[in-house]
Amino acid sequence: MxxxxxxxxxxxxxxxxxxxxxxxxxxxxxxxxxxxxxxxxxxxxxxxxxxxxxxxxxxxxxxxxxxxxxxxxxxxxxxxxxxxxxxxxxxxxxxxxxxxxxxxxxxxxxxxxxxxxxxxxxxxxxxxxxxxxxxxxxxxxxxxxxxxRVLGLVSSFVTVHGVESDEGHVDVVMRAFPRGVGGAARAVRDHLFTDGPPWIRGMLPGRGGSSEPRRGY
Known part of the structure; x- marks a missing residue:
């Protein structure tokens, strides 16, 4: 249960x-x-x-x-x-x-x-x-x-909303799509297709398929 x-x-x-x-x-x-x-x-x-x-x-x-x-x-x-x-x-x-x-x-x-x-x-x-x-x-x-990259991708789909304990567990409460579905799609583009073909990046929301890499990568 x-x-x-x-x-x-x-x-x-x-x-x-x-x-x-x-x-x-x-x-x-x-x-x-x-x-x-x-x-x-x-x-x-x-x-x-x-x-x-x-x-x-x-x-x-x-x-x-x-x-x-x-x-x-x-x-x-x-x-x-x-x-x-x-x-x-x-x-x-x-x-x-x-x-x-x-x-x-x-x-x-x-x-x-x-x-x-x-x-x-x-x-x-x-x-x-x-x-x-x-x-x-x-x-x-x-x-x-x-x-x-993994953190950037995962955190666009789900993020930690709170942490609390009971008598036997530490419960981690999650929140889905913290930046919306569009933010998740942009994260897929930025973290999975940073070096991919421009035509794939262009199909995802964001910078119109720009090949400029994300800062820090």
Whole structure:
């Protein structure tokens, strides 16, 4: 019944157990001992991280507020609530002293994320308790022409409208044809027939069959 309901509502569910498994496969240098639990409509996430040379156990409730995807961007806008940090071991660094004293303002966890290795280079205009994660800043995606074309094509037919959790799944709500049927046809032309015969491009809506390639390709 869940599968049928999701299909009719243009949504699909990702099992939280699957997210836990993926988190456990992280490589060296990333968060350790990751815990993911539902806190509808968000997720409670705990992890051991290295914060400027200090081992810290961090816990927060994450809400995904917006996802923007196209050939030019893949941005996640998230909000963090109830963030808590505990120093592990006998850390004596300035960061450890700030956490132990309670002087560190954890309501501005977006600012703290700028110091996390592996994440800081992906951040956009993050401040307060909000993070903007720009996955296009990762070379494996941002410099991959095939991946960008696939994103541009897929996002013209369906895009993410919202993300929320229940007790066992993260539900991703989709919206069809965000730029209309004409926008989808233009995306087919731009991403599938960029280097194709002009007569094919001319049959699709847009620039009248212009052979000028799309910016970034």
């Amino acid at each position: 869940r599968v049928l309901r999701n299909a009719m509502g243009l949504r699909f569910g990702v099992p939280i157990a699957g997210l836990r498994y993926l988190a456990s496969q992280g490589g060296d240098g990333g968060p350790k001992d990751v815990e993911i639990d539902p806190r509808p409509p968000g997720l409670r996430i705990g992890a051991t991280v290295d914060l400027m040379g200090t081992a810290v156990r961090a816990v927060t409730i994450l809400y995904i507020e917006r996802i923007r995807m196209s050939a030019e961007e893949l941005r996640l806008e998230v909000r963090l609530e109830g963030t808590k940090m505990t120093v592990l071991g006998d850390g004596e660094s300035p960061v450890a002293a700030l956490i132990k004293s309670g002087a560190l303002d954890l309501t501005k966890s977006g600012n703290l994320a700028a110091h996390l290795p592996g994440l800081s280079r992906l951040l956009g205009e993050s401040s307060g308790n909000r993070l903007v994660i720009d996955l296009m800043k990762h070379p494996a995606l941002g410099k991959n022409r095939v991946a960008r």
